[in-house]
Amino acid sequence: MPLSDEDKRAVADLPWQRRAYGREAYLAREGEPTKVCSLLVQGLAFRQKLVSDGSRQIISFHIRGEFLDLQNCLLKIADHNVQALTRCTVAIVNKEALAQLIGERPAVRRAMWFDSLVDSSIFREWVVNVGRRDARQRIAHLLCELAARLKAADQNEMPIYDFPITQEQIADATGLTAVHTNRTLQTLRKSGLISLSASKLVILDWDALAEAGDFSERYLHHSV
């Protein structure tokens, strides 16, 4: 959402702190009291929850420029974990400072509320993805979503993407096992839809991949 220069300056003037994390490091843990909100500056991160048998469900992936836990601003206890996917750096803001800014600046408030509403819409689509689609559709859908978001964040992005996400992580995001994820990716490759190796994802046939994943980007609310 567009912000005036004055609003941008107010955001930039927030007291913040840079912090770096290694792969798989926890940035936040379920059950902990919330103190800060984190914005991802560089790298990839994801949110997840663990279930009783120890398995992990990834709830969302995040790219640079996105908030990782804006909801901490109002919620007292974290209800999920946040983990670094690659090495990444994060800008950390005290949640009270952010809440005050939100109170003072209507445009900033709208932008942040909008951000959390889009988050929410993505969660809804993920419920649908793991609930009602088969393995091939789930993975195709996930790839489409990530490609669409990367493209929107970085206008000059090609149909070739940096893709450091492991098959085990794809599995945890789609509710599948790593083994079945592997086999399913192979069929997507054999069908000529994608090429994925060496941390490079190439979408060879966007229309076919979107079709295979039942993907429509409406839920991303990119055109506000």
Place this chain on the structure above:
Amino acid sequence: MPLSDEDKRAVADLPWQRRAYGREAYLAREGEPTKVCSLLVQGLAFRQKLVSDGSRQIISFHIRGEFLDLQNCLLKIADHNVQALTRCTVAIVNKEALAQLIGERPAVRRAMWFDSLVDSSIFREWVVNVGRRDARQRIAHLLCELAARLKAADQNEMPIYDFPITQEQIADATGLTAVHTNRTLQTLRKSGLISLSASKLVILDWDALAEAGDFSERYLHHSV
């Protein structure tokens, strides 16, 4: 969230309109431009999305007192459908009027943002539920969630609940088929955890049901 009398009056003074819907009626459709926000006054409703093969994933259930589409306030196009589960009545407010009130009243704004953040947290838990739990766990978890929310909304609620949700709807909410939902409910009954018939749910052993569903109510953020 607590509101002052003045805030409550301001909310009550919003121009609103009462509307009634029959079972299965659509209150909102994916793809339509958003014009209003709806608050459920009476009855039950749910949100859902349809996938390419026509099957339905229910995304959330709603009880009286809850907003059905508060996100419409900021989003231009609806990204999911809203359906009546029972006959229900709804209070409808023009979204611009609501947005204006939110701009004027910080406490109302906080309450509404909080509401949408809890919604979001519930979606996250649902991703986990359909993604990483088996049929028995999914259904037990759903029953726990609904019971916990009904209890919180209505202090004097017994462990006996009105439960007009059909097995097909439970199936659509948990990513299962109606047939398998039926068989799984039978095992929950035989284990002595619940009794469910004639639209009455009785939770016979809360602790055991919560255990079976890997349920922890933290994500509901009831103790703000």
Place this chain on the structure above:
DNA sequence: CGTTAATTTGAGACCATTCAATTTCGGTGG
């Protein structure tokens, strides 16, 4: 009290899982 919706039951098929072993890849130190 009839008619439709909802629930229940059975049997067979299938998608995804499990477990284990093997191969390839990516990063590191000599």
Place this chain on the structure above:
DNA sequence: CCACCGAAATTGAATGGTCTCAAATTAACG
């Protein structure tokens, strides 16, 4: 620059949870 190592990806075979399809029974509603 190559040898090495652990992580990631790949393969196979057997198991199993859930689905599909169909039919029967029961409950809900006007």
